Amino acid sequence: MAVLYPSNEWCQEWKKAINSNEVIEETGKNWGVDFNGNWLFEVTPGGGLDKTTYLYLEAKAGKCSDSRLIDDPSEVDAGFFCTGSYELFKPVVKGEQDFIEGVVRGVFKLKGDMTKIMLNARFIRAVADSLGTFESEFLGE
Amino acid sequence: MSRVEIIGEELNGLGMTLKQIIETNLKVPDIKEKVGRLKGSLVVREKQSGISSTIIFDEGDVGVQNDAIERPAAFIEAGFLELADISSGRLGPVKALLAGKIKAKGNLIKLLKMSQALISRG
Numbered sequence: 109m110a111v112l113y114p115s116n117e118w119c120q121e122w123k124k125a126i127n128s129n130e131v132i133e134e135t136g137k138n139w140g141v142d143f144n145g146n147w148l149f150e151v152t153p154g155g156g157l158d159k160t161t162y163l164y165l166e167a168k169a170g171k172c173s174d175s176r177l178i179d180d181p182s183e184v185d186a187g188f189f190c191t192g193s194y195e196l197f198k199p200v201v202k203g204e205q206d207f208i209e210g211v212v213r214g215v216f217k218l219k220g221d222m223t224k225i226m227l228n229a230r231f232i233r234a235v236a237d238s239l240g241t242f243e244s245e246f247l248g249e
Numbered sequence: 250m251s252r253v254e255i256i257g258e259e260l261n262g263l264g265m266t267l268k269q270i271i272e273t274n275l276k277v278p279d280i281k282e283k284v285g286r287l288k289g290s291l292v293v294r295e296k297q298s299g300i301s302s303t304i305i306f307d308e309g310d311v312g313v314q315n316d317a318i319e320r321p322a323a324f325i326e327a328g329f330l331e332l333a334d335i336s337s338g339r340l341g342p343v344k345a346l347l348a349g350k351i352k353a354k355g356n357l358i359k360l361l362k363m364s365q366a367l368i369s370r371g
Contacts, residue, residue, distance in 0.1 A: 208329050209298045214261040222269040223369045229333035 110245040113201050114151060114161050116177050118244060123175040125238040126167070132238060136170030136231035143224060144187030148178075155195030156248015170231070188220035194247070203240020208233055256305065256314035263295050264302035268313045270336055271304070271366050275311070284366050285309040289322030289356070291363040296328045306363060323360035327351035336367050 111118040126132055139145045149163040164184045166174035178184055196215050199205035208229070210216045218225070225232060253268045253275070260268060274280045287306035294301040294317065301317040317324070325342075327335070331350045334340035342364045345351045353360055 206297065211262040212266075212295050212298045212300050212329060214259075214265075216262070218262065218265075222266045223273050223336070226266070226270065226333040227337040227369065229330050229337075233330070 110243040113198075113244045113246055114157075114163055114177060119163060119165075119175040119177060121242045121244075122165070122239065123172045125241045126172040126175075126235060129234065129238050129241075131234045132231065133170040135234050136167065136228065139170060139224075139228050139231050140168035140187075143221065144185060145224075146184065146186040147188045147190065148181055148184060148186035149197075150181070150189065150191040151197055152191065152193045154193040155198055156246065157194035161194075167235070188218065188225075190216050190218045192216040198246055200236065201239045201244055201246075203237070206233075207236035207239075254310065254312040256312040258315060260313060261300055261302065261315050263293065263298075263300045264313045264315055267293060267302055267304060267367065270369060271311055271313070274366055274368070274370060277370050280365065280370065283362070284311065287359075287363055287366075289359050289363065290318055291360065292317040292321040292324045293332070293367075294324070294326040295332065296326055298329075304363070304366070306366070311366070321355060323353065323355035323357070323363060325351055325353050325360060325364070335364065336369055338368050338370075 111121050145167045147165040151161045153159060162178045162181050164176055164178050165172060192215060200207045200210060211218050253271050275284060285308060288308050289306055291304045292301055303314050303318045303321060305312040331345060335342055335345055342361055346353055
């Protein structure tokens with residue numbers, strides 16, 4: 109059954125998809141081990157989303173321990189912050205567009221230690237690819 | 250000097266990434282000294298997106314700008330994962346060139362020297 113992006117149910121599906129993915133486990137074994145590998149995604153309005161929404165993803169050693177929507181970004185401690193519009197995140201969540209390419213183009217603004225991103229690029233790609241492994245439904249469609 | 254200047258408009262994601270990596274590397278005295286001797290320009294192009302950034306080395310001053318300049322001293326093109334492998338030190342630039350994982354043009358000696366600024370020592 110499709111889950112609505114963004115929602116807490118969707119976050120739980122993403123967590124499950126990450127934790128059942130062997131490539132993520134292998135490529136991410138060093139992720140977040142000696143640094144803050146948690147992510148905060150700021151999804152800005154557009155494409156059916158009417159208010160800024162924050163998704164929090166806790167990731168360490170190739171596993172996800174928490175994934176949920178949050179109301180206030182100051183609630184969490186994230187080492188990586190990514191912002192982009194809902195309209196632009198949709199094709200990434202659908203698996204139609206590469207997240208890394210979006211970052212390279214500057215479509216998504218990413219703040220955090222880029223040396224860690226480069227060192228763990230295959231993990232980042234695998235986590236992004238996991239988005240297309242479960243069925244999502246979208247606002248405005 | 251461990252700051253890298255942004256030349257022109259707000260950098261694309263590739264430029265921001267390169268800037269941060271160089272700034273991190275410039276904190277290493279050995280790298281800072283080597284970069285301080287470099288003069289020339291390096292265009293880095295990410296293959297899938299076609300996005301380019303230019304890094305300008307001017308004897309200690311380093312700047313990054315969007316897009317490719319005409320007639321850089323050296324040019325490198327690679328996919329993000331290959332760039333990541335080089336910048337993380339997992340793949341040497343010479344080996345990457347010989348294996349056809351990256352494309353390069355221009356002054357290859359300068360390219361190899363300038364690429365040292367992009368390889369993380371962490």
